[in-house]
Amino acid sequence: MNKSNLRALLTPIVLALAIVLGMMINRFLPDRGQMSVAAGVYPQMGNKLDVILGMIQHSYVDTVNMTELIENSIPIILNDLDPHTIYIPAKDMQRANEGIIGNFGGVGVQFYKYLDTVTVVKVVPGGPSEKAGILDGDRIIRVGDSVVAGVNKNTDQIMAMMRGEFGSKVDLTIVRRGEPKPIKKTVTRGSIPVKSVDVAYMLNDTTGYLKTNTFGMVTYMEFMNAMESLKQAGMKKIIIDLRENEGGVLETAIKMINEFLDADKLILYTQGNARARMDFTSNGQGRYKDIRVDVLISEFSASASEIFAGAIQDNDRGLIIGRRSFGKGLVQEQRPLSDGSAVRLTVARYYTPSGRSIQKPYDQGKEKYYSDIYNRMMHGEFSQRDSITFDENLKYQTVGGRTVYGGGGIMPDVFVPADTTGATRYLAAVTRTQFLYDYTFDFMDRHRNEMKDLKDYKAIQRYLKQFDLVNEMANYAARRGLKRNDKEIKESYQILRTRIEAYIGRHALDDIGFYPIIGQIDNTLQEAIKQ
Missing domain, CATH: 3.90.226.10 (2-enoyl-CoA Hydratase; Chain A, domain 1)
Structure with a gap:
């Protein structure tokens, strides 16, 4: 079938589906009486649509997945409305509602895929993983029977494997510094808050x-x-x-x-x-x-x-x-x-x-x-x-x-204009490649025991004064393939130093360790403090 014939076939279907969608939405209107003027039109259009759908289902030359046809057509129908009217398929509803409802079923860890290995950044206090004995810095190499270390799985795929119904169990196999063999932990999924x-x-x-x-x-x-x-x-x-x-x-x-x-x-x-x-x-x-x-x-x-x-x-x-x-x-x-x-x-x-x-x-x-x-x-x-x-x-x-x-x-x-002070190509490159963030994670991994008793961002910044963080980060990035540019590193020094400290603060204390540090170079916040 050529494109012209295919378009001729699909156009009336799409238009008809628009009418069906309107009928479905109408059932949920809070005040049905307001729609009474148009009510007499819908049955006639609905019958016409039934005929067309019946033609496809019973007479079309090939087998058609009607559910899939409708699922694919609804976004097309809505496309010509405003940009914020959207269709959410049933399979996506849970994720779509998490930010609104404020929780989801999961194991209770923040993780980062560092050098192809799923590494626990932070265990949610009082959550399922903490109860099961998972610690900050643990490497997760297997979720259930699926290997997640060194494999081509993105963060969303790994997150989906860890999520599930409240009360369901999942085995996490971890590697921990100082332990000679992998450790298996059984975690009972619980209600994990989505912090707003x-x-x-x-x-x-x-x-x-x-x-x-x-x-x-x-x-x-x-x-x-x-x-x-x-x-x-x-x-x-x-x-x-x-x-x-x-x-x-x-x-x-x-x-x-x-x-x-x-x-x-x-x-x-x-x-x-x-x-x-x-x-x-x-x-x-x-x-x-x-x-x-x-x-x-x-x-x-x-x-x-x-x-x-x-x-x-x-x-x-x-x-x-x-x-x-x-x-x-x-x-x-x-x-x-x-x-x-x-x-x-x-x-x-x-x-x-x-x-x-x-x-x-x-x-x-x-x-x-x-x-x-x-x-x-x-x-x-x-x-x-x-x-x-x-x-x-x-x-x-x-x-x-x-x-x-x-x-x-x-x-x-x-x-308050966007702050471009200290913006260089090197700063953009080390940010884009995530080498700056990776360095902070590596630093935290090496100094976790020394930092475990630091209780606030001020203590973290005092502790970090002894380190040449920017130079260390630049050497780390160079080993990963990003050539040093000492002139631009000097121009961006204050931004680099503050970001490094802020990310380490987040690794150690979560957001309460991050925002007070990054706020020190936040020109909008600093302007607000002056008012």
């Missing part, structure tokens, strides 16, 4: 810092626990870091924003073609209404992160610091389908309290939509605020009368 608040600590006597990577079902609880801890430590101001946070559950963002606002303050409103306007306002019961709050954003802060930043900005509650956010102002609902799959369907736009829609245009296709960040960089936006042009027709006012703009992301109150 990466870290929370005091920057100084009065300023707290909290970084969250998503807005999931358990994020609010993590957030409140972290905030209470910081308050007990003397916090008078909080810097909330939403850089690279791509969003999540709308209700979680609303609950977090509510903690900072007086009563009856508009947080946002939503509205769609089939949805009447719905306002979300603060209830006045927030615990941190008197705490100064500033928010860090970047070009990868999206959705719920932008809702949070927009509500703080439009209510003149605090400063937004960083660079223009992504520009996602659409609300999705996850609609389950009968086979365990789901559609995340865009049902409304959200608007910040001033009335802004911050959704950037998507009418020229997904490729251009997602390349917008690259185009911003090439246009100079990452380095110059003045390179951004605003549409005067999309001008709005905060409650205090400040001018803000809609049409594509949240523009910060304090613009």
Whole structure:
């Protein structure tokens, strides 16, 4: 069959499947009455589709896997909608929901594939692997009956082998320093938390810092626990870091924003073609209404992160610091389908309290939509605020009368350009090849016993002063094939040294050992501390 005939055959099928999908989605609409005008059309179209599908199933020249045909066609149907309406096959639902639900079934280790060997970076405290006797630094050479050392398996494949139903068992065969033979450990899989608040600590006597990577079902609880801890430590101001946070559950963002606002303050409103306007306002019961709050954003802060930043900005509650956010102002609902799959369907736009829609245009296709960040960089936006042009027709006012703009992301109150100080080709190469990270892992492996009693990042940095870390790393990278460039190493010295210390801090103490060190060269964070 030539391409023309094949296209002629598939086109009516795809169109028909679109109608079927619409019927399936309609079953899960919260208000069926709103769809009554179109209800009389669906049976006629459904019958036509049944006929076409029946033709294929019973009369087509070859055997057709109808389930596979539909699975492959649904993403094509959704492709011409907005970029955030997606289909999630049943096989992918568990992974898709992990960040939202906040847990998964697994063995409880962070691992890194170092020199083709799966090496335990960190054992989750109190988790299944710790109970089974797995230690930081152990090499996993076999999962069940499958060899994972020295074989061509990527991280996702190995992770899938370790995950499974709560209560199920898996044998891990490990190699440990000082032990002459491999050791087999049987691990009973448990509920492993997916942490959404990466870290929370005091920057100084009065300023707290909290970084969250998503807005999931358990994020609010993590957030409140972290905030209470910081308050007990003397916090008078909080810097909330939403850089690279791509969003999540709308209700979680609303609950977090509510903690900072007086009563009856508009947080946002939503509205769609089939949805009447719905306002979300603060209830006045927030615990941190008197705490100064500033928010860090970047070009990868999206959705719920932008809702949070927009509500703080439009209510003149605090400063937004960083660079223009992504520009996602659409609300999705996850609609389950009968086979365990789901559609995340865009049902409304959200608007910040001033009335802004911050959704950037998507009418020229997904490729251009997602390349917008690259185009911003090439246009100079990452380095110059003045390179951004605003549409005067999309001008709005905060409650205090400040001018803000809609049409594509949240523009910060304090613009901080991307820091290019110390950027060299050598720095890019040692980062791209992961030799810098590999060196820190190798260092930790050799000094693990000496560092086991170091309790905070300050102790780690004091310990590391005795080592010529940058020079050692450069020699390590040279042995792995990256030629030294002493001139560029000198130019990038401070960045290299700080990154090395931060990665070693993470190996030793997890994120609480990483962020306080890397923050020392984080110009956006340092600007926020000055405000």
